[in-house]
Amino acid sequence: MAASSVAASELLQHMNKHISIFYPKASCVIRRISTSSLRCCSQPQLKVKSAPQQLVGVVGLEVHAQINSNTKLFSGSSVRFSAPPNSLVSPFDATLPGTLPVLNIRCVEAAVMTALALNCTINRKSLFDRKHYFYADLPAGYQITQQRRPIAVDGLLAYSFLGGKKRNQVIKKSVSIKQIQLEQDSGKSLHDDLRSQTLIDLNRAGVGLMELVMEPDMSCGEEAAAAVGELQLILQTLGTCQGNMSEGQLRVDANVSVHEPGEPLGIRTEVKNINSIRYLARAIDYEIQRQIAVLQRGGTVQSETRAFDSKSGETVPMRDKEGLQDYRFMPEPNLPPLIVYEDNASLPTGIDACQAVVVQKIREALPELPAVKRERLVQAYGILPEHSLTLVNEEGLVEYFEAVLRATKKEPRKVIGWVTNDLVGHLKQQDMSVTQSPISPKALAELLELQETGHISSSAARRVFQEMWRSPGKTAAQIIQEQDLGLVSDTSQLHSICQKVLDAHPDVVNAIKSGNKKVLNKLMGLVQRETKGRADPVLVRRIIEEKTS
């Protein structure tokens, strides 16, 4: 098992593997519009009364990311999902005696690229180790990993999320990446409880993983969720991992403890079996509150592995062999040191440049990272940072936004709200991805253009938008016509309506006359109410100004 504990594995394996084997396509939505639904620990779910000390949570993460490659880490067998059992297995993967590991260059390059994106120091020389434990889906009795000297160390992942009372404030944080190591994935166990047996499929055995160890720099589920969300985005941008948590391409274990600030860290538990970002936040917050409650009852937190039960929203202890377990690490004798080179000039003679990992080459090929993209959007379109956060975090949203801009003369600053609030709000409500939106960028642009040119008011435009969502295929112009939402700009008609409003509110009129121009807006609002928002605001203002001067 690639995750760190055997002991933790049973329930995890039972559930995860069961789900991914029997329902491989159960959930295809990779990222959801979910950050705002997560609650930080500043709003605890379990209220603890009269806490004498202020206990706070400390969260570290271990992330296993499956490397997106054609073949496995050490063998030439294919990496694929939902293939017939044991069809992607070489003699090495089945650990037939006498077979030896041969390292896949793609996996090394993926790890280096990921490490560069996470500001890590790349170790010029890294080493492989064997980590021993017996498990039915670990056929060698050990996993090849990088314990002593991983491929990269000392990175930093900057992430941000929307916080504050209105959850519209961009909060910037960062978490240290202790190391990134290459290691083998395990096979899959299917527990057949009826016949009291376990079926073993080794298709996944030996697939390359990057294990990323994040230091305990986070304090709550929301932060952890945002950090993993950002990591997921980076991995997907790089193409080094597909990042689908429900398919197990990205697996997250959380180390959770609580302490009083300034005091040493408390005893930690490891929470496993988390298969979405939403559950990650919930599991961590539950665990923090559970530990606080235990301590406040005068108990002690047990060092143990716990599994998150998504149905109950609780974490439960798993059978734990930690006390006994000793992984008996040992250098992998079949793999000489892995050397990566800074640039072509540092390649020793006689080495084929195609078979060497050159950091400079990979650095040059790095795509635009999400943080850079956000900054670029803020600069280019004059939008707010929180808008850029939503734009980039939602797959396809930047492209959508830019497509709308191309089709309208409306200023980006005026378009952004439509995309990040109206569109995203609707998508979220129905758990849809951007590509599933019933309103195309072009259709939205057409609507905004009608508003911009004064054919409809902004409130009418929102009604049109809702109608477009409900009736895909209908254009904005069609809806405006059908529902008679066009702007009223008949001067005489507006004159009589304005007069009616003025007559009904003589006090306001007097206020204006005595110099309080602000209350004019109140009258404008009343006129719009009369016209159901269809009155041309420019005309209305002029008429009222005339009548009150």
Added chain:
Amino acid sequence: MFCIVVKRSCRGVRVSLKSCNLLANDGYSITNVELLHRRRKHFLQSHNTNVTRLLSSRPHNSEVPEAATWEPVPEDQLPPPVHIPADLVDQLERLALVDFRTKQGLACLEKAIRFADQLHVVDTSGVEPMDSVLEDRSLNLRVDAVTEGDCAEELLQLSKHTVEEYFVAPPGNIPLPTREERAAILKHSEL
């Protein structure tokens, strides 16, 4: 032995004349064999005396040491012997999934550890551990192209127990029973 040598050289396995001469001049070989033949019957009883006498008949090469140049590390230079407590025996058996079987097995481990203790006589301060003689070579890498797999049938037929295209294990993650119960299981399973 001399005649044997000649015989060998006559078989023509490129034994040069030079080597024949060398051997012919090598009085030791001849004397050795002659003496051996003469003393064959007393050989087993008087092994050492014979050798001494034989050796003295011929000068020893000065570069080859005449006596052993070292002795086994004396017991008093070793750290106190390690005793393996029962819980460690149990832990090792659980970790390794092999059993000591008898008290002898345990004694064997203690002897092995005792033997290893001689390492502590060596001063290794400042010495880097050495994993492999290839530590200065860099690992060869493989291009990411599919070359293996698709041999499920071939692999599965090596296994004693399969179901459809799966390998099959008994129920997992159940710790081994206590040592006594384990012993009973293993006795039962003895071939």
Added chain:
Amino acid sequence: MLSLTIREVSLALREGRISPTELCKKCLNRIKKTQHLNAYITVTEELALKQAQEAETRLLQGAPRGPLDGIPFAVKDNFCTENIKTTCASRMLKDYSPPFNATVVQKLLDQGAVLMGKVNMDEFAMGAGSTDGAFGPVRNPWSYAASYREQTGAMPDSDWVITGGSSGGSAAAVASLTSYLALGSDTGGSTRNPGALCGVVALKPTYGLLSRHGLIPLVNSMDVPGIVTRSVSDAAIVLGILEGLDIKDSTTIPAPSSLTELPEQFDVKNICVGIPKEYHAPGLSEETVAQWSRVADMFEKAGARVKQVSLPHTQYSIVCYHVLCTTEVASNMARFDGLEYGHRSEVDSSTEAMYASSRHEGFNDVVRGRILSGNYFLLKQNYEHYFLKAQQVRRLIAEDFKHVFSSGVDVLLTPTTLTDAARYSDFTQEDNRTRSTQEDVFTQPVNMAGLPAVSVPTALSRRGLPIGLQLIGPALQDRKLLSVAQWMEQSVGFPSISDYGDSSKSRNDTEKSKRERTSAL
């Protein structure tokens, strides 16, 4: 014909003095006659005859594949052979037939060499006597040679001597004239030790020069395929065929040169032979010392510079080897659990119980003992104290060699073993670990340092048994090492076993060996 070297028999085949099929049949017949030696675990008669037939066709067409076309060879049973049982002399793998050939086996087959069978060994190569395998001990062919019988008055059926190990079957196969070449494996001396005790040439090449793909490992960082032949020149031919980079083994290195032939006349005048003084170890027999001295004299007389040198950490090498060997064994043996292949116990109450029972039933006491020791040394609390310490000592040993070779020494001349072959009944008085530490004392330092070494039979002892001396060279200087070895071989004039009558003669032995094999299973 059977006692010829590869070079000679290859010539005979080309000249049509014998056909590959005839040769193959002669060898098969000889295997039957020497069954009491218990050298072979599996005899691949049918396949051998088929391969011989194919070689014959090629030879008749005048298009042999190379010097090995049609030459019978044997392979230690820890090299994978496609669809041919590969047992490692263990119950664990007694029915295991791998789906692929080891690279070195494939290379020999590609040359047209004819596989006679898989040869006996210590279980998983853990031993120095070839006495600890599931198929019973291997008997040294010299036990039946006139030299031994007459000199000692020994009764061959009760006083037979061991072959050494763990590649005892490989050495016995070549010495008893059933194969011209055998593959062994050498981790701490497993090829050179039986080579010396059985009077054959045994080469341990530089680590990484030969692929380990398909060699079921003992200690990955020290294992090398070993070459057993009747002459140094043959070993050089085989080395030339087997060496080189293998994509399937990341620890292989390119061969330094493609030269396979050794120089006809090698002048030792310009070489410097080092005599490491620590190789006079306690227990070294006077006779072996005498041979050591005698050969040193020969080098001197031929004009070579012979000088005493020091490898100060030699004494601790065997201790270091013991720790590093058991730890890798603990790790390498973890894969044998009965699930995907190998022996599977009937116990099925849990995965753990099934694994433990399969391993209990499948491994002998020696293997289990090493697994337990290795696990002990790797425990968190012992890792630094034993494992890292041993790795540090390993560096000191490797540096000892480096130092000596950089001081102008070309080769080191040492004994291969402490004594000539022990009687089986004496050898088995001590446990496997004790025996291994005695037997490997001169051979394993080379494995720690990855250097090439060759054991060359030098003389017969007073008991009429072979004594071998070892030459050690710097890394990748295998060919120069063999050149010196060939000079030494030509100078010492070691006899052929066929000069001492037919070692295939034995009374009641076939019956007995059969019994041993059955009882082992």
